[in-house]
Amino acid sequence: MAEFDVSNTDAQEFGFQIQKEGSENTKVSYNVNKQRLFVDRTNSGSFDFGEDVKGKHSASMLPKDGKVKLHMFVDQSSVEVFGNDGTEVITDQLFPTLSSNKIRLYSKGGAVKLNSLKMYPLKSIWNKSPVETNLSGWKSISGLWADTINGKQGRSKEDSFTLSSENAKNFIYGAKIKVLDDPVSNSTGAGALVFRSDEQANNAYAANVDVLNNQVKLIAFRDGIGKDLIIYNDGGKLDLKTNTDYRLKVTAEGEHIQVYLNDKLVIDAVDHTFSEGYAGLNVWNSTSLFNDVKFETVD
Known part of the structure; x- marks a missing residue:
């Protein structure tokens, strides 16, 4: 959960690179000039999403009181992004390689002020695995x-x-x-x-x-x-x-x-x-x- 101050920024774009390792990453970002929230899976990995599934999804979103909020839920194979307290929502599937588990904060074209950042680990919804097996330690x-x-x-x-x-x-x-x-x-x-x-x-x-x-x-x-x-x-x-x-x-x-x-x-x-x-x-x-x-x- 992050809040950015865009009232006096020269950045063209800012946000996060998630599920990152080397050049592999998914961008959860904001384009200042176009005033659009977007998720970009262009470099998300080698998985082929098919011709009908675009690598980049975006939505128009105006800053609120000079601020942009990004609230993300990231798990093994998906990301759900709530922009400005749910004004815009984007959900996408991700299929990163196992080693792509890092997160990076970035800005492009200039600096942007990060007012706050909070990160919380997500626990599994299962008390135990739903798979029927007597094997363990997978x-x-x-x-x-x-x-x-x-x-x-x-x-x-x-x-x-x-x-x-x-x-x-x-x-x-x-x-x-x-x-x-x-x-x-x-x-x-x-x-x-x-x-x-x-x-x-x-x-x-x-x-x-x-x-x-x-x-x-x-x-x-x-x-x-x-x-x-x-x-x-x-x-x-x-x-x-x-x-x-x-x-x-x-x-x-x-x-x-x-x-x-x-x-x-x-x-x-x-x-x-x-x-x-x-x-x-x-x-x-x-x-x-x-x-x-x-x-x-x-x-």
Whole structure:
């Protein structure tokens, strides 16, 4: 919450750069000459909002008693701006990279007086995560991850990971995976169970539901590069669809790895690449939801 005195300023523009890291940022600002409040997502990241979504939204707003007030609510994937006590309101989605978490105050063309600035941390609206899972200690490694009422959501155009604190050798691991039809990013890819991973998911196994290619795969990531070990498509008869829950389960005991799709054994493999590591989730070229995520170690 900030108040600026514009009664005697030579600044052309001023405000905040939020979700900032390097050149990546979103501007929440005021144009003095045009007397307009605006949110500019031109440099907000690599996420493609689509042709119908503009990078900059603005609204006409006159100073009040020579002052401009900006009241912002910023969370992981959105910003809501109230100008001059709600005279004008702009709301936008943001998809910054994980490292873009800084805020910068700026002015352009001259100085502006900042009368007051107050910042408050926002607490989660959830007393606990709404995602059904017995795993904990989740840490986003890459991509955009959030707990929603529909499950743990991951979004990325590339392979992206979130890992739990569960580390095991032998286990049974399952989840409901739904790959969404995303008209904004125009991408439909895959969601996966990750297991026996290192701390940065550079080396790990993944078993995925690949809707784009209509396949279930067992993948080994080595130094961040994924290689398909086994691909199942039921002889070309597999008919995977977006917006549909698929129950994927992995059992691992020593070198023996089995993958089940809706309780049907579809991959039966022997591989010795990784013997132990963390359990997590992966998305590729998609927005995917994961729920009923259950992990059970086996002696």
